[in-house]
Amino acid sequence: MYDLVIIGAGPAGLAAAIYAARKKIKTLVLAGNAVSQTTEAHLVENYPGIPSIPGGELAEKFREHARGIGVEIKDSVEIAKIESSDGKFEVIATGSKFSAKSLIIATGKKYRELQVPGAKEFKGKGITYCATCDAPLFKNKIVAVIGAGDSGQDAAWQLTKYASKIYLLNKYPAMRGDDRLLQEELKKHPKIEIYNQCEPMEIKGEKFVQALIFKHNGVGETKEITVDGIFVEIGSVPASKFLTGVVDLNEKGEIIINPKTNATSCPGIFAAGDTTDIPHKQIIIAAGEGAKAALSVYEYLKNR
Numbered sequence: 001m002y003d004l005v006i007i008g009a010g011p012a013g014l015a016a017a018i019y020a021a022r023k024k025i026k027t028l029v030l031a032g033n034a035v036s037q038t039t040e041a042h043l044v045e046n047y048p049g050i051p052s053i054p055g056g057e058l059a060e061k062f063r064e065h066a067r068g069i070g071v072e073i074k075d076s077v078e079i080a081k082i083e084s085s086d087g088k089f090e091v092i093a094t095g096s097k098f099s100a101k102s103l104i105i106a107t108g109k110k111y112r113e114l115q116v117p118g119a120k121e122f123k124g125k126g127i128t129y130c131a132t133c134d135a136p137l138f139k140n141k142i143v144a145v146i147g148a149g150d151s152g153q154d155a156a157w158q159l160t161k162y163a164s165k166i167y168l169l170n171k172y173p174a175m176r177g178d179d180r181l182l183q184e185e186l187k188k189h190p191k192i193e194i195y196n197q198c199e200p201m202e203i204k205g206e207k208f209v210q211a212l213i214f215k216h217n218g219v220g221e222t223k224e225i226t227v228d229g230i231f232v233e234i235g236s237v238p239a240s241k242f243l244t245g246v247v248d249l250n251e252k253g254e255i256i257i258n259p260k261t262n263a264t265s266c267p268g269i270f271a272a273g274d275t276t277d278i279p280h281k282q283i284i285i286a287a288g289e290g291a292k293a294a295l296s297v298y299e300y301l302k303n304r
Contacts, residue, residue, distance in 0.1 A: 001099045002028045004297055005091055007079055008106030008239075011038055011283045012273025014062040015290030016104050016297075017071045023298045028098060029066070030077040030091065032239075037108060037274070038062075038283055041133045047284055055133075058283070079107075079242050087268060087304075102268045102300060104293045105247075105255060107239035109274035109281060114146065114232045118203030126209025126229045131155035132282065138229045140164045144212050146200055147233035150177040153186060155231050160191050167225055169198045169214060195223075203230065238275045250277050262293035263300075270296055 004020050006013045009031035020027040038044070041055030050058070067073060082103070083090040091098040111129040113119065119127060128134040131145075131154070139162045145155050148170030156168045168186065173196055175183045186192050197218035204211040204224075213224045238253045247264040248256045255264055255271040259278065262270045272293040273286035 001088075001101065002026050003100070003301055004028070004102050004104065004294075005030060005089070005098050005100035006104045006106060007091065008032070008104075008108055008273070008275070009063070009073060009075075010059075010106060010108045010273060010286065011062060012108070012286040012290035012293070013104070013106035014066045014071075015287040016106060016272055016294040017066045017073075017290075018069065019291045019294035020297065021066070021069045021071050023294070025294075025298060025301065027071060028100070029071060029073040030079065030093070030098065031073060031075045032078055032107070037111065037130070041130060041283075043137065044133060044283060045136060046132065046282075081242055082246050082269075084246075084266065084268070089268065101304075102297050103270065104262075104290070104297060105240070105243065105264070105269065105271040105275060106273045106286075106290060106293075107275045108286075109236045109238045109254075111232070112235045112237055114200065114203075114234065116200050116202055118205070118209075119232075122203055122205055122209045122230075125207065126205065126227075127203065127232060128229065129232050131158045131231050131233070134229075134231075135159050135162050138163050141228035142226060143167070143229040143231060144169060144225065144227045145231045145233060147235070148172070148175045148177075148194070148196075149233065149235070150179065151235075152231075152233035153177055153179065153182055155233050156186055156192060157182060159231070160189055163191065163229075166192045167212075167227065168192055168194045169200065170194065170196045171199055173197055173218070236274075236281075240275050247271070252277075261296040262289060263296060268300065270300075 003026040006029045038059040142165040144167040202213040254277040270293040272289040274281040
């Protein structure tokens with residue numbers, strides 16, 4: 001029986017594990033097979049104290065820190081379901097089961113990937129899923145943003161500080177989202193060219209992205225544009241399916257938490273990071289939320 005089982009080994013999960021270990025909470029971290037978004041980041045240049053580091057290297061530093069203070073981490077554990085009884089939890093995985101007095105869910109969120117020819121081949125070679133992470137890498141370059149919802153609009157705005165030209169591709173007749181003021185700013189920005197009613201068809205290049213082909217449904221033609229990079233902003237999916245009926249989820253499938261304590265609707269289950277309903281999905285925020293969740297678990301266990 002563990003005091004705490006943490007499901008997820010990204011920044012939120014490992015930060016929670018570090019704080020839990022320092023509180024002498026008997027903790028197990030269950031890492032799935034999915035690659036974390038931190039690992040997928042080409043360079044992380046906004047983590048305090050580390051001006052620039054490959055995402056995979058930063059992720060490994062998190063692991064080294066956790067293991068260095070005695071945190072037990074089990075890799076390649078796929079969670080099937082969670083059962084609760086008498087204030088205790090059973091985490092049911094393929095071929096194994098883990099018992100705990102409390103849980104932290106930190107399973108993260110996976111970007112919805114582009115499914116067109118060339119998208120897989122050029123991932124990390126011009127195709128990126130994080131403008132906050134990678135926009136500075138495209139200084140004075142020509143880029144395209146696929147997706148013109150709130151995240152796509154924000155990505156395009158970030159890129160105006162770096163790129164020389166930005167194509168914003170929107171599948172709808174007009175841009176959607178809550179920030180109408182930003183939409184107007186994007187429409188009149190000299191660096192931005194907006195294509196509505198468009199869908200990507202193919203990405204071309206040699207070693208790196210060189211061109212994007214898209215179908216312009218509004219005028220009934222296919223167009224090819226030269227680009228150095230493509231920012232994909234077509235949504236993301238929280239890894240929370242196994243929690244249906246266990247804790248409250250919002251319409252996006254994100255875990256609803258108390259923002260002060262990270263508690264979910266089920267006593268004893270806490271959550272942190274990108275799989276929750278907090279805004280701003282960033283490494284530094286996920287790590288901070290993980291620390292908060294661990295401290296809340298400490299109070300929860302102490303009070304029991």
